[in-house]
Amino acid sequence: MRQRSVPPHQAEACPCGRPAAYADCCGRYHAGPLALQAPDPESLMRSRYSAFVKDLRPYLLATWHPDTRPAEIEAPEPGLQWLGLDVRRAAQPDADHGVVEFVARSKLGGRAHRLHEVSTFVREGGRWLYVRAED
Template identity: 55%
Template sequence: MKPGEPCPCGSGQCYALCCRPLHAGERPAASAEALMRSRYSAYVLKLATYLLATWHPSTRPSELDLAADDSKWLGLEVKRHAVQGEDQATVEFVARYRIAGRGHRLHELSRFVREDGRWFYIDGELS
């Protein structure tokens, strides 16, 4: 992405100040919501390595092939971020995308855990 471009996660910040430092490994996500937003941006930008690195080892797939994915991500709306104790949280979101010209919505309640100061995506329940 070009410097100054809006972050795909919809935070209103530019990508260079929002999700890029997380994608580049310069700093960890400060919250489960920040991790979820950075993961959405990683799907937009097809950053499979980042997605796998932020997926909890207990549920992480062995590989993730985004090259064959022809989805066009259109936007993210975070509905709710709830903290359950110091190291667990959920984030409810709706992501809009298009495949072959047809619009879709992904409505998920995602679970996150923090280990050694880093948040990880565990899994999600689709609505």
């Protein structure tokens, strides 16, 4: 039996760490009919991490709550490499609020960095939005 070859863009692993191809995971929230429609806070947070990896600043702004969203997001530092994401905890205390604790690892100029954050999310108009990092 002859195997079909998979186009490279479909076989690309998703940066968010889930065991799925990018096109079937975060890519579907970045573009296409499910754009901006992550079903829960954890999926939105993972798609935002993938958007940082792929430098999709318009997506990041569009999924940021307007009350806390910056006017723009600066381009990533040249040479920045995202190394991985570890979701420590995801909770949804009610239908329209969520919290996700994660660690994102990166490397810049030969130095490793870790971003440990507890992020809050809210659902408005049927869409999940990133609000802010908790103090």
